[in-house]
Amino acid sequence: MCAGLSKQFQSDLQKQTPTGTFSPESVSRPRRTKYGNNVSLSHAKISLAGQGTELESAMFSRAACASRATASGFPPSWSTRAARPRYGLIGTISSLASFSRCKIELPNRLWGDRARAAEKRIGFAVVRRRGVRDMTGWDLVHQGTWFFHQITRPTHLRAGDLFREARKADPQLAEAHAWLGRVSAGIAAYGWSEDEAADLREGIDAALKAVQLDEKNPYSHYALAITSVFASEFDQAIRAAEKAVELSPGFALGHLVLGMARLYSGDAVRAVGCLERGLQLNPHDPQNFVWYNVLATALLLQHEFDTALKRATNALKVRPNWRPAITTALCCYQAMGQKDGARQCVERLSRCEPSADALGPLWRTNARWREEMTSLLWQAGWRSA
Numbered sequence: 001m002c003a004g005l006s007k008q009f010q011s012d013l014q015k016q017t018p019t020g021t022f023s024p025e026s027v028s029r030p031r032r033t034k035y036g037n038n039v040s041l042s043h044a045k046i047s048l049a050g051q052g053t054e055l056e057s058a059m060f061s062r063a064a065c066a067s068r069a070t071a072s073g074f075p076p077s078w079s080t081r082a083a084r085p086r087y088g089l090i091g092t093i094s095s096l097a098s099f100s101r102c103k104i105e106l107p108n109r110l111w112g113d114r115a116r117a118a119e120k121r122i123g124f125a126v127v128r129r130r131g132v133r134d135m136t137g138w139d140l141v142h143q144g145t146w147f148f149h150q151i152t153r154p155t156h157l158r159a160g161d162l163f164r165e166a167r168k169a170d171p172q173l174a175e176a177h178a179w180l181g182r183v184s185a186g187i188a189a190y191g192w193s194e195d196e197a198a199d200l201r202e203g204i205d206a207a208l209k210a211v212q213l214d215e216k217n218p219y220s221h222y223a224l225a226i227t228s229v230f231a232s233e234f235d236q237a238i239r240a241a242e243k244a245v246e247l248s249p250g251f252a253l254g255h256l257v258l259g260m261a262r263l264y265s266g267d268a269v270r271a272v273g274c275l276e277r278g279l280q281l282n283p284h285d286p287q288n289f290v291w292y293n294v295l296a297t298a299l300l301l302q303h304e305f306d307t308a309l310k311r312a313t314n315a316l317k318v319r320p321n322w323r324p325a326i327t328t329a330l331c332c333y334q335a336m337g338q339k340d341g342a343r344q345c346v347e348r349l350s351r352c353e354p355s356a357d358a359l360g361p362l363w364r365t366n367a368r369w370r371e372e373m374t375s376l377l378w379q380a381g382w383r384s385a
Helices: 002-014 024-028 088-100 113-122 136-148 153-169 174-189 196-213 218-230 234-247 252-264 268-281 288-301 305-318 323-335 339-351 360-365 367-379
Strands: 045-048 052-055 062-066 102-106 126-128
Touching (some): 136 153, 153 174, 218 252, 252 360
Parallel strands (some): 045 062, 102 126
């Protein structure tokens, strides 16, 4: 499998020939020149966040390839659909790092003003070899992302503790602040907070700090957008999401949170396109059951019941017993007059444990839509919604 992943890296990077950075010749015969566009990736060390094995490659001096999902919770895949900045070696490997959750380590002889400038411009993880720069903050962030993507209350709380530790270890690490914002939003969204207002205040403050530290990093703006959504600050959420997409047009989470913010602010029509684009860019996100259900809700509220049911079904494929997606499917069946499907959903709901649906801000601020959904549930015979 490792050999296959290495070949996939090679194939994907060779497709970037228009940047003037890679070619089959540079891959097979690395040039030992000073840092610049002619330096091959054999000079860089690519370390995937997670457990795995090492392999030798014609392109990389070392690549630790995960044999399962990486520590961030994403599979080790290298998306070719994402927009990659044209910044030569640093830009390309930094773009890869953003999608595969890698840490990029350059030898000291390649580390200089150009590398530092590129790191600041791109906003991703380009660091010196261990021993030159303290990695404690990064290590804590990587541990926290693994817990974050398990999507349970204990692991979210543990992730939050690790991100706070990372901020203390490296106060200038924007990613530590951004991830704290994201986990605060998650705790509020899933109903796991004991003091939602305090958690969201902490999350927004952390996200604002992340933007201040690294305004070119789309993840910083995403963190601000998602925390603002659950604080019902929709205008701020839309601005932050639009900025994230502006910085990285292929950034799936930016499109998704923009769709969520628009839906929750009452604009279901414009929300659909953003949500569909985000899911197209990243169809395997660990939390796609939420995004599919948000899309299904937006379609349901526009009375596109058949398509809404398909998206609710997509959510159930990811999380089969997730109560909110079953509830959305129930409303779709009832609206279409399919009594058998509605009855089956009611039976499934009766066996499911209560759970938050991440739609709280939508129902709080859109009373007409809330009443419409409640009416469909009552007509179907469900009384505990």
